Amino acid sequence: MAEITYIDAINRTLHEEMTRDETTFLIGEDTGIYGGVFKATRGLLEEFGPDRIVDSPISESLIAGMTVGAAMVGCRPLPEIQFADFISPAFDQIVQQVARYYWRTRGAFEMPITLRCPYGGGVGGGVFHSQSNEAWFMNTPGLVMVAPGSVRDAAGLLRSAIRSQDPVLYWEHKKLYRSLKDDLPDGDETLTPIGKAEVARTGSHVTAISFGYTYQLCLEAADQLAEDGIEVEVIDLKTLLPLDKSTVIESIAKTGKAVIVHEAPKVGGIGGEIAAILAEECFWELDAPITRVAGYNTSFPAARTMEEHYMPSTAQIAAALKTAVET
């Protein structure tokens, strides 16, 4: 048992799952020779060779879309988009083809595709290396989205995604890559269930709902508030689509107050969907306005002063949780 980082958990899981299933292949930009711009795919080319570890041309639409034909003839494709910011050229293939093909063929062809997508800010990258784009895909039935917020889930959700028969967008947060370390037993084959959120910390005063990097901030905020006697329940969504409504609703039944946190701009972010579910399905349990702590409604800025301002902070989350409790 050794402590490993979030990114190493990804790397290790890729190794394991590609060893386990010979129909898997990985395609992306700089994923082979270079081992990935973040080194998430390090060592794979050496182990599995260029037939299965494909250094793609700069053709995101192809990277995402070719998986459909490959899946049809029996492969289990693992495409990677280098930065989430560059998923937009692949948007068409993902929402129109990858996500719908199983439905279109009335189940004739399953799409066991896992598309990895490094996202998020706080790494000094400016508008094209910092985006959190998950909301673009929320209106796409047929697509699954997961977003690990812990080392265990970095492995467990990736493993589940790869073994799933559905197309999964796997959102890995760049800021967690090396900042998050945890035990991950050797040979661990945990499958984090897709479609299930987790109450990561129990509390009775207010519920913080988040995922990925901001989920970690919520844990920090909960720690801070505990000192003032405020008990925050923290939910790690893990799966963004389809959302696990019941875990969230149950929590609100207990706390009556919800603060939703994400990094993408607030307007049109996935917090809207969560708030709408609560306002529709557990309205009577709510005893305070639903708050969203999210990115500002602008593009993501480059200079460090502005970047720091843009990112949601633990203090802001704590303040919002406190305000909710005091309402």
Added chain:
Amino acid sequence: MAEITYIDAINRTLHEEMTRDETTFLIGEDTGIYGGVFKATRGLLEEFGPDRIVDSPISESLIAGMTVGAAMVGCRPLPEIQFADFISPAFDQIVQQVARYYWRTRGAFEMPITLRCPYGGGVGGGVFHSQSNEAWFMNTPGLVMVAPGSVRDAAGLLRSAIRSQDPVLYWEHKKLYRSLKDDLPDGDETLTPIGKAEVARTGSHVTAISFGYTYQLCLEAADQLAEDGIEVEVIDLKTLLPLDKSTVIESIAKTGKAVIVHEAPKVGGIGGEIAAILAEECFWELDAPITRVAGYNTSFPAARTMEEHYMPSTAQIAAALKTAVET
């Protein structure tokens, strides 16, 4: 003063605005020689010639993206996507370039671009000719979206969009093209303000919030319910981004109940954002769960039996409004 259809209002406004401003040009598929697959651009090629009415190759990314350079050098571009379903290949250019360029250049270059986008189901077209894709763009600060639900606004919002210095996606509903007729005085130069919703019908029991085709259904539902003594307030959003929060909030302050209606799948649709605003900003005024009447969470089906089932109906909207009132 003559009755004209929604599509003729679009056609007439294009004629007028292109006459008014010589820097405008229109680019799209089959928009010139053919006059548009719906005939929205009929007569423009004859009037303005092939330099300004461009029959584009099947290159949606180019159609949307070339407008940025054209706008920079002084044009006012009017791109058209033939069916909203085919806006996805242009998604990258729209959200990353068109919408952000003004911000990126800190205001050095305005983007007076109006991209027209025929959307919506009920015309027997199946999954690639029926989509309502507005939600894809809700998380994109810098972009404006309008969606006329009346003949007046088909003209008034288009005129405002064309004269605006911001990039506007103009969502025109295919089912309204010829089914909606109204007076539009000759020479009318009404500018429907962008960013303002309208209380189209006042009522005190419940608020129906919608736009486009389903806004018309809401009006019908309100008529039906009036017979039972239920007074429905109907809000025509008109602008989807940025949303006019205050008009909606004011209405809820009066009625306490909100039913949001759109055609796109419920999960991840723009109804989520509206519900979230209400649950955050006028929570204490609400006295019933916020309901969303929306498309089912699947792709849009082709066969007529299924298509009819898929589309929200007046009866369903009326039922949801009634349920809200009875809560």
Added chain:
Amino acid sequence: MAEEQETQFSFPAKYRLTGEMEGCTDERKLELFERLLKTREFDARMRKLFRQGRFEGTFYSQIGQEACDVVIAYQLDKQDFVGPSHRDLGASTGKGVPLKYLTAQVYNRVDSPDGGRYTACHYWHPEFWVMNPSTSIVMNWIAATGAAFGYKMLKKDNVAVAFCGDGATAHGDFHEACNFAGVHRLPIVYVVQNNLWAESLPVALTTALTDLNHRADAYGFPGVSIDGNDVVETWNTTREALMRARSGAGPTLIEMKTYRWHGHSDIDPADYRSDDEVAHWMERDPIPRYEQYLREHKVLNDDALVEVRMRIEAEIEEAVDFAENSPRPAPDAYQSHVYAEAYPGFEFGDRNPGGANG
């Protein structure tokens, strides 16, 4: 009868087919003819039924272009992958998909391969490895490229064939797919049917090229332009391209010059083009040209033709009956197969919880 006469003598001598069809037995020549004619007759019948209002939506006629996809599809093994576009009836008929599935698709009935949920007129069949085409232009190009990659990676011997139109070659995905296939020498044959129009767009507004085979020059694999209405040339060219693909030598792009006789869809009056142009191309009708070739080569005679026509007529009749008797899908039948796995939070949706839902 007049029709038969016409098919034998209506085209100018210069359009007479010559040369050998490499490696093609007489039997297969005849069977190929039957598939071509079946494609034509099926299409003509569907047009008629559409005008009679027997099915909804619209219809994309392929008449005039049959040779472009029937000839190559006919040569494929069942497991070979076909990525058709919106007009590629012949991709299915050429590969031998029974007509009843195609009529059921056109009618959007329960017995179509997708149960009526996917777009009418988008012919496909999973067991014949003809993929469900994407209405969205040239998406199939990417998918077929992915299938070719898959075959290569899995070390299967199969090849893929993708079809598109002249208009589709302007799309970014056309480029990304071809480029990738070139780099990886994938086992694929790309067929561009240049029918001079993309809806109302003349090919001169799609490209500055005269011959679309030059698209391939950008990808480092061979491109060739042929008369797509010449079955013999089409046979030989596609046969060679398929052999190239199967041998591991990589992709080929074939531009087939052809023409659609009717509008883009059957609600398009197609008044953007001249009668002369249409007449010129009708003279080059691939089917009578091939028929005469078969007659000259003593592969076909009047008796055989009658037999072929009867078989075709019977299959079409049966297929139309099949579709017309196939139920319309239940209103909510599309509410399945969104996901392959089960998720606790997923719901199709319920518009009127507690009340009667529609």
Added chain:
Amino acid sequence: MAEEQETQFSFPAKYRLTGEMEGCTDERKLELFERLLKTREFDARMRKLFRQGRFEGTFYSQIGQEACDVVIAYQLDKQDFVGPSHRDLGASTGKGVPLKYLTAQVYNRVDSPDGGRYTACHYWHPEFWVMNPSTSIVMNWIAATGAAFGYKMLKKDNVAVAFCGDGATAHGDFHEACNFAGVHRLPIVYVVQNNLWAESLPVALTTALTDLNHRADAYGFPGVSIDGNDVVETWNTTREALMRARSGAGPTLIEMKTYRWHGHSDIDPADYRSDDEVAHWMERDPIPRYEQYLREHKVLNDDALVEVRMRIEAEIEEAVDFAENSPRPAPDAYQSHVYAEAYPGFEFGDRNPGGANG
């Protein structure tokens, strides 16, 4: 001094420049040299400052490729449109953008044209019509094509120039832009800098082509491949292409063979390539080759060089001071210019209504 000697004699004779630079006065030859050298020295200084931690983010060095964009940018009128990519320092320096704006951009300071909000190292200036490049590969290609369209439609005499790398040519937008420009004979020159690598991707995995000029074969306009480290050839080729564009004859695609000496960015050790390859290309350094050419043509001598170097040194010094003294942007300075118009419902957002917001 050693450095000067090196610039004069370090490359093999076969890399010696010959021929005339058409229509270029001695004065302009010298000024062009100054811009090239300035680009080199600026870049080298930025690399040094990056390693010293004087600014954040990363740095994309262009060293080795200067001739590819300086030479063409230098020939443009101020109103001509330039669409650079992420490595095109020379597009700005070539066109005469003062260095202080470029250092301020690298440092992400208030005095950069975008006030530090846009990505460091993405050189641009609105008044010089060098567009804000898109990090997203080849987006600038589409924008520049749109600008060329705009010029043509508005009947302005200007032209557009777009730059991209070998890797970028695989992207769908590359295709859509070139194809459209071909159809409409737009006044544009496309420059592909083939530096053999796209990050770690060797060009053989980007394309099956050896010479990328063949990309143009797909679009019906001329493509040409040249030694992008040969200033004379680059001058003559780009000059002709610009004249073609200005005369209404349409686009040209120029592949310039070149090399980036350093990693993709300055955090890339670039160990995917061999030392030999790097050494081979350093020998072909465009600047000493051009320097020797100028000396041979008596346009440059030691004294003039000293003067040039002093001017460059001074401008760089001043520009670095300018950036270092330019304030960091206020934390919320990015909260402006989302929209040009006012909308009642738009808010930048407030994370802690009622409380202290950060």
